[in-house]
Amino acid sequence: MDIETYTLMLSALLFAIGTAGVLLRRNAIIMFMCIELMLNAVNLTLVVFSRSLGIEAQVFVFFVMAVAAAEAAVGLAIIIAIFRHYELVNVDRFNLLKW
């Protein structure tokens, strides 16, 4: 097997670890970091396929990073707003959309 196949397997494993993190943790910020890991695992897949299917895949990596930056900014702002109200970031305690 070549390095592409191994990288695809690595990226699948990292995506699965990110999934496990989102499911296992209760801390909202760490769940968020696991989502970033999943996004970057997908970037790894896109870069592997850019070698065979065209360099445009790397442009999509760029867009994924921009969307991840926007998502991190808005998501962390939401976490700050929730923390101001509840004084914690444990997702099990959040059950209201409005207070």
Added chain:
Amino acid sequence: MIVDFFFVLFAVMAIGGATAMVFARNPVASLLYLVMAFFAMSGIFVLLDAHFIAAVNLIVYAGAILVLFLFVIMLLNLGRTEKTDLRGPAYGILGIAVAAAVFGLLLVMLRDGHTTSMAGGMGQATIDAMIQSQGAVGVIADPMFRNYLVPFEITSLLLLVAIVGAIVLARQKAP
């Protein structure tokens, strides 16, 4: 040979960092493990000849986005090591089973789809020639500003909306 060595090194760093991130009890330690995983992934980007993506991954992802996470952890004063917030055994086994199922599904897709999609590709020589003639940045800049100019501009709009949204959400309410 040397590529294989560095690939194994970076893969072990990435997997170890990601696993340690999921199980670390201190949020700051968790974040630094993720930074280590991202550094290793940048190394793998270099091994795949995506030099520009590797640099952007380091500067934007590890350098900016994760430092934003670090700021929020410290702003909210969550950097203390406390009792673990991992879920209980029943939920934990279920979560790991779901993650293993995702991994298995991806491997099945890899086994069935990989060989056909790789056939008829550009190949290593074409990419090397493109990087030689246009440079590592030019190779990406050409399709981005020729074929994907409108999505690029829409991305800038998205970032503007995200900035405004983040400020509105995180603003201190007047008492």
